[in-house]
Amino acid sequence: MARVLSVRLLWSLVTLWVIVTAVFFLLRLAPGGPFDGERRLPAEVEANLRAAYHLDQPLPLQYARYLGMLARGDLGPSFRQKDFTVNELVAAGAPVSLTVGALGLLIAAGAGIAAGVGAGTRAGRTGDRWLMALTNLGLAFPAIVMAPLAVLVFAVLLGWLPAGGIGSAAHYLLPALVLALPFTAAIARLTRGSVVETLAEPHVRTARAKGLPSGRILRRHVLPMALLPVVSFLGPAAAAMLTGSVVIEQVFELPGIGRYFVQGALNRDYTLVMGVVVVYAVLILAFNLLVDLAYARLDPRLRARP
Amino acid sequence: MAADGRSRRASGRPRTRWACLWLLCLCLLPPWATGDTDRVVLGNPGEPETVDPHRYNLRLEETILSDLFLGLTTFDAEANIVPGAAESWTTSDDGLVWTFRLRAGARWSDGEPVTAHDFVFAFRRLLNPATAASLAYFMYPLANAEAVNAGRMAPDDLGATAEDDHTLVLRLDKPYPYLPERLLYPTAFPVPRHVIERVGDDWVKPEHWVSNGAYRLTAWQPQSVVSLRRNPHFAASGLPPARLEQVDYLPLANEQTAYNRYRTGEVDAIAGFPAGELPKARRELAEHVRLSPLLSIMYLVFNTREPPFDDARVREALALVVDRQTLTDRVQRAGHVPSPSFVPALVRDYQPVPVPGEALTPAARLTRARTLLEAAGYGPGRPLEVTIHHPSGTEAKRTNLAIAGFWQALGVQTRLHQSELKVHFSDLRQGNFQVALAGWFGESNPEHYLGLWHSQTGDVNYGGYANAEFDARMAAAALEADLTRRNGLLREAEAVGIAEHPVIPLYSVMVRRLVSPRLGGWAENARDAHPARLLYWR
Numbered sequence: 098m099a100r101v102l103s104v105r106l107l108w109s110l111v112t113l114w115v116i117v118t119a120v121f122f123l124l125r126l127a128p129g130g131p132f133d134g135e136r137r138l139p140a141e142v143e144a145n146l147r148a149a150y151h152l153d154q155p156l157p158l159q160y161a162r163y164l165g166m167l168a169r170g171d172l173g174p175s176f177r178q179k180d181f182t183v184n185e186l187v188a189a190g191a192p193v194s195l196t197v198g199a200l201g202l203l204i205a206a207g208a209g210i211a212a213g214v215g216a217g218t219r220a221g222r223t224g225d226r227w228l229m230a231l232t233n234l235g236l237a238f239p240a241i242v243m244a245p246l247a248v249l250v251f252a253v254l255l256g257w258l259p260a261g262g263i264g265s266a267a268h269y270l271l272p273a274l275v276l277a278l279p280f281t282a283a284i285a286r287l288t289r290g291s292v293v294e295t296l297a298e299p300h301v302r303t304a305r306a307k308g309l310p311s312g313r314i315l316r317r318h319v320l321p322m323a324l325l326p327v328v329s330f331l332g333p334a335a336a337a338m339l340t341g342s343v344v345i346e347q348v349f350e351l352p353g354i355g356r357y358f359v360q361g362a363l364n365r366d367y368t369l370v371m372g373v374v375v376v377y378a379v380l381i382l383a384f385n386l387l388v389d390l391a392y393a394r395l396d397p398r399l400r401a402r403p
Numbered sequence: 404m405a406a407d408g409r410s411r412r413a414s415g416r417p418r419t420r421w422a423c424l425w426l427l428c429l430c431l432l433p434p435w436a437t438g439d440t441d442r443v444v445l446g447n448p449g450e451p452e453t454v455d456p457h458r459y460n461l462r463l464e465e466t467i468l469s470d471l472f473l474g475l476t477t478f479d480a481e482a483n484i485v486p487g488a489a490e491s492w493t494t495s496d497d498g499l500v501w502t503f504r505l506r507a508g509a510r511w512s513d514g515e516p517v518t519a520h521d522f523v524f525a526f527r528r529l530l531n532p533a534t535a536a537s538l539a540y541f542m543y544p545l546a547n548a549e550a551v552n553a554g555r556m557a558p559d560d561l562g563a564t565a566e567d568d569h570t571l572v573l574r575l576d577k578p579y580p581y582l583p584e585r586l587l588y589p590t591a592f593p594v595p596r597h598v599i600e601r602v603g604d605d606w607v608k609p610e611h612w613v614s615n616g617a618y619r620l621t622a623w624q625p626q627s628v629v630s631l632r633r634n635p636h637f638a639a640s641g642l643p644p645a646r647l648e649q650v651d652y653l654p655l656a657n658e659q660t661a662y663n664r665y666r667t668g669e670v671d672a673i674a675g676f677p678a679g680e681l682p683k684a685r686r687e688l689a690e691h692v693r694l695s696p697l698l699s700i701m702y703l704v705f706n707t708r709e710p711p712f713d714d715a716r717v718r719e720a721l722a723l724v725v726d727r728q729t730l731t732d733r734v735q736r737a738g739h740v741p742s743p744s745f746v747p748a749l750v751r752d753y754q755p756v757p758v759p760g761e762a763l764t765p766a767a768r769l770t771r772a773r774t775l776l777e778a779a780g781y782g783p784g785r786p787l788e789v790t791i792h793h794p795s796g797t798e799a800k801r802t803n804l805a806i807a808g809f810w811q812a813l814g815v816q817t818r819l820h821q822s823e824l825k826v827h828f829s830d831l832r833q834g835n836f837q838v839a840l841a842g843w844f845g846e847s848n849p850e851h852y853l854g855l856w857h858s859q860t861g862d863v864n865y866g867g868y869a870n871a872e873f874d875a876r877m878a879a880a881a882l883e884a885d886l887t888r889r890n891g892l893l894r895e896a897e898a899v900g901i902a903e904h905p906v907i908p909l910y911s912v913m914v915r916r917l918v919s920p921r922l923g924g925w926a927e928n929a930r931d932a933h934p935a936r937l938l939y940w941r
Contacts, residue, residue: 128830129826144532178453180607248660256667260666262653363824365825
């Protein structure tokens with residue numbers, strides 16, 4: 098197990114290095130620079146700015162500098178958010194992104210499993226058809242459509258929830274719901290299929306023949322098996338929700354790291370974009386690692402032989 | 404009635420659970436709506452990049468910085484220039500030496516006195532190359548400023564000296580009658596030397612914050628809120644203190660979100676909302692809508708370095724058929740004001756020169772344009788093909804579709820090329836365009852706009868326009884200390900320039916704000932400046 102873990106960790110580090118390198122050089126290829134704006138910058142002023150951020154050094158040297166800083170856990174100063182370091186910005190934004198992501202995951206798992214079980218146990222009946230039609234809708238509408246629609250209905254027209262920003266727990270509800278929607282639909286469909294399949298298994302028929310109440314059959318004999326594929330889906334879903342909130346954060350004006358990513362990219366704030374990429378990459382790699390480890394625990398066939 | 408029914412049903416156990424959940428939801432609900440009597444929540448069109456007045460770069464930062472600091476001059480509710488930290492000033496006859504008398508009782512927010520030495524320290528810090536101030540050139544009118552900023556001279560050589568604690572002397576290289584206006588910008592604000600020398604770059608953090616304006620910085624949550632509180636020592640400066648205890652600036656970069664959040668009552672004033680919502684807002688929020696024309700010019704610039712726009716006849720032909728009124732009133736419908744001149748009409752003490760041909764009838768303009776194009780060698784057999792560059796966004800796109808429509812009447816085939824803002828301006832500065840949409844904002848000073856046509860201006864003369872006669876007239880104006888005579892010379896220069904059509908002026912921007920009708924002390928003005936210290940709740 099320890100060997101699997103160390104090999105995995107090593108590969109994760111290599112992947113991280115490849116990501117950092119690719120993004121570092123791709124960013125420099127984008128036209129325009131961090132100090133371009135509508136206002137004029139005289140040559141001497143621009144030279145002062147470039148020197149202050151070490152942009153006057155040759156690119157390989159800048160790259161080596163960045164890797165060195167990264168190894169020390171220093172993401173550098175933000176080029177545009179001049180009063181903050183990237184570490185400070187990530188520290189301020191990550192809790193917001195993580196809260197929305199975690200709340201979304203909770204909603205998606207709860208509502209998705211409930212809907213999936215409901216539909217699976219009523220397979221082929223009207224309730225099932227309606228639920229599956231709804232999940233199709235949930236999958237078809239992207240967040241960029243659902244988010245403004247949700248704001249319009251729940252904030253502007255009904256006035257139940259705030260339209261954006263943070264401040265109270267209510268501010269998180271709408272973004273988390275919109276973020277959860279496609280995942281809820283996916284989980285519901287996955288659960289439904291799995292429940293239908295498990296219900297046809299011989300051991301479920303046996304339990305029924307023994308006269309067990311249907312609620313107990315569902316809890317004891319169907320769900321534990323039916324939820325296995327859902328659990329393995331939650332790993333990538335968690336990563337996708339944490340990183341997929343870029344659009345949500347933009348529409349709801351949430352101060353999370355996804356917003357830094359977009360604005361950093363538009364502003365050519367090299368260090369900020371790099372910092373967010375590193376954080377996202379580490380999160381995704383960590384989730385993948387967790388899922389791999391969970392697989393190894395659940396399925397003995399995947400464990401490495403001694 | 405309904406509440407009765409609900410409470411009766413809630414007596415069962417599962418119902419109790421639901422009731423608890425509802426109660427929890429209710430607890431979560433109310434706190435986002437504003438309604439404090441001592442606090443105002445203002446929408447700013449984006450996140451500030453810094454609160455260091457020497458490193459700032461954006462208009463939305465000017466808004467916050469003007470509440471935090473008090474420069475030598477400042478503005479009132481109507482954006483008139485009035486004495487700020489200086490109670491009075493005098494100018495030498497040659498216009499080269501300006502002597503400012505500072506207010507004797509002025510204090511920093513920690514109680515320390517504000518002195519002329521603080522201003523000298525601030526000007527030297529601004530122009531010191533190590534500060535890397537991107538707007539350092541705003542203070543280039545000061546003697547030796549450019550040399551200091553380029554590292555060719557020491558900061559001590561700068562033309563700013565303190566005669567005593569309350570007398571500040573600014574020396575200039577050339578006369579500059581617009582200096583009081585230039586001093587409105589944060590680049591001319593004092594900074595607390597005693598704090599910077601102690602904590603260095605961390606002085607901008609709320610825990611170390613000290614400033615001399617009506618407010619001080621108490622919190623900054625990135626992308627969420629910048630919180631200011633009243634400066635208890637501001638009254639000592641002799642100016643009326645702020646009436647509201649707390650000001651919160653929210654970064655609302657997206658106009659639609661700003662509009663939504665205003666309508667849900669989370670914000671008391673916003674800096675802009677989508678043009679498409681204007682008719683509806685005028686109907687439903689008539690008392691909230693505040694429209695004010697901004698000191699600004701949006702224009703099309705020709706790349707005069709290469710064919711076909713090195714030929715003034717082609718430029719004139721295209722300029723003649725642009726119908727500004729149709730553009731603003733029927734295409735954009737955002738309230739923008741058509742501008743027949745490059746220098747905006749809002750510039751004070753100045754009579755701008757309209758584009759030649761403005762007085763002709765549309766038919767006469769079309770005929771003349773056709774003749775000019777034919778003379779330049781274009782016609783049905785050889786149509787002129789043009790690409791307009793514009794930044795991405797609905798308004799820019801609609802604007803240029805309309806322009807393409809106007810030009811179609813001449814048989815010109817127009818294509819649009821849109822790119823993200825940064826790329827757009829990068830292209831413009833490198834001259835990678837034929838015709839492009841550009842804008843210029845800011846001062847009530849014709850030189851600020853006409854300077855863009857000077858051959859030595861550098862890359863913000865996007866089109867590379869060069870005319871020796873124009874340059875000579877600008878140089879003559881730069882030596883004139885008397886404002887009236889100087890503006891007269893600038894007007895002559897403008898006439899020389901516009902006759903060659905380096906640009907097509909289009910319109911001045913109309914700022915669309917929503918402001919709570921209960922908020923007093925708010926007046927529309929050409930700078931769109933609304934000092935928080937003047938605001939109060941009715």
